[in-house]
Amino acid sequence: MAGEIIGDILRLTVLAGLGVAGIAAVLLWKKNLATRVTFLRFVIQAVSFAALFYVFSYTIPLLYVLIFVFVLSLFLGRFFCGWLCPFALIMDLESLLRRALKIRYRLIPDRFNVALHKSRYVIMLVFLLVPVALFVFEPKEIMVSPMMAELLAGHYRIYNVLIDPMIPFIVPWSNVATVNLAGVNFAYPYGLDIVTFTNEQIGLYLMAAFVAVTLIGAFLIRRVWCRFCPTGVSLAAINQFKGFKALPLLYVEKDEKKCTKCGVCKRVCTVQVNEVYEQKGGKIGTSQCMLCSRCVEMCPYEDALKLKLGNKTVFRSRNWLKQPNTD
């Protein structure tokens, strides 16, 4: 037992070490300031991918992972979505492929995009309210209803859907929704739930259809799932209200005086956030933003955009034509 724990610690240390090495390599070798953070993000996404694989190889209740992510989002906004989510990694890799093929991405109309974004809260609410609704309809049977038990603890746990994007596409387990190729189990986010929530035979077809649709969608539209993924519910929606403004620790800040409104930030945004462009300076308080910092990276004016953690500037926009100072 002790040996196992030491082994795990070792494995995690190696993983962390590889991550740090990857970050250092990017910082040292990636001279192009306009793509540096993007590469850095890929390294962190890969590390997080591996970390989640380890997390899932233990019998840690998935609910804890979910709680962790939501608490994280309380303070860091949708940092998880931008930098850690494995499903996003799949979509980003597809984007890379599309870029390599020199195919232009498609845009979703702005209004529809915002509507999609808002729908995530509705979806989330529906999942949370199912047990309550059942309670309303069958008040007496609340504790004994087998359906209730299923929803809260059984096979059809409602929060499963919220964890789904976190499932890396290589998983340590095997079930009906995984494909075993050369000893490695490949899964796909939401796959298992689609199969278990429906009849198994139809479920597999549905899952295949889902995989095809999301893969093609993410190929054509950048980060298509992130636009309405209910896991991405963020407390950034709350900090619009008075008293909650100080809640998010990590945020993008804009200095309007330095901005010439050249529109680069709007174009490079993978989820089509307009606020960075339109807002008149200050904190960018939209829960659409995933803090991926692509806009900060591409902004050509010194200090016009900043990614801040508390009062400290983590990363600021620079004249990316300049070579970075190596010292």
Add this chain to the structure above:
Amino acid sequence: MKETTVERKYLPEMQQKEMDELRNTVKVASEKIIADNIARMKKADPHRPDAMKYFDDIANLFGKRQQEIEAEKAKGKKVIGYMCLFAPTELITAADAIPVRVNSGWYDTSKLGDRVVPVEVCPVIRSTIGAKMIQLSPFLEQSDALISVLTCDGMTKLSEILSDQKTIWGMNVPRVKDSTHSLRFWSDEIKQMKTQIETFTGNKIDRKKLKESIEVSHRATKVFRRLQELRKGNPVIMGRDAMLVNQAYSWDDKVRWTENAEKLCNELEARAAKKDWVVSPDIPRVMVTGTPMFWPDNWKLPTLVEEGNPQGIIVADEQCSGERILNDPIGVDEWSMDDMLNAISERYLMASTCPCFTSKDGNEDRINWLITKIKDWNIQGVIYYVIRGCMLYAMEYSRVKKALDKINVPVYYLDTEYTREDVGQMKTRVEAFLEMLNARVDF
């Protein structure tokens, strides 16, 4: 020279003899003025950077660069002129053509332009018309086609007047900048311009070529920004020199310009390290904003500021003949054709702070940009330079004045004409302003 068979709608018929005589007179005078301007710039800075020598050569409009373009033309390259900064030069270079800016800075030809348009019209327009009438401007004559961006009223009609003798491609600029459909409209214009350039030159603009061309611009912007960074500190270069360097980009070969500007920056950096200031760091730091000032004749304001008594130094400008040429890089996200074209159209339309635009909150970008510049470059006074007839700049003055009053930076409205007659009067005005700035510093 291909004589047109089409009926001239605007330009008067001129005898060849008269034309030649006038051209020769103005040309000789202009060559003298170029030499004089450069001599004065040399005098102002006794140990002028060696790298400036290259730009002095290029500054002679009737010299090296004209012959070079002539030679390139003989080899079959096309020359595409443009009259406004909104013309996408990257597309021109990507199609193996030579972009040159053809706005005219000659005072004398503006008198000739009076024969076609009334004197109230902006002198830049009149002067360009005059230059065309006597075929003075080498670049205007050499260009096979002209891109005219219809920004202000003057430009709009100028393109019509010049269409008597030149192929003109108009580009429609949306006046309201920050709306999605404006951008879409402008992107379409850029795409159309691409097709037009392609058919005209016979060279297809493919992805690779356009990427190369954008990267050339990136390198130029990088050096340009480096030069402006150097001007942030204590003065290491005279404002006039830097302004000439910036303006030379609009007719020089881009790659060569970048190399030479890099040399200049290296030299200046060495100077800054040695604390070898070109003038005393205490003299007032002035910024010029407003109407473009075109080489060679329209150089009186910078000369007056930097040779005045008390002396001032121009450390920054906000003009489309100066820093606006290269300030903004083309922010390409993905190197696909569409994205590059979108990036180009955004860079030319959205990043510009030309007063021909308006938006929901007025032309706020320009005010913000001015204030940022004033803070970053540590500017003590702003000269708002307007040539009579430039409505857009003149009308925006009161807004700029109010905004700058708030941050307690004096701004001086200096209006003038394309003439040498008011130099004495301007000298008094500029010197009074500089005197005032000095007094403020003393407090």
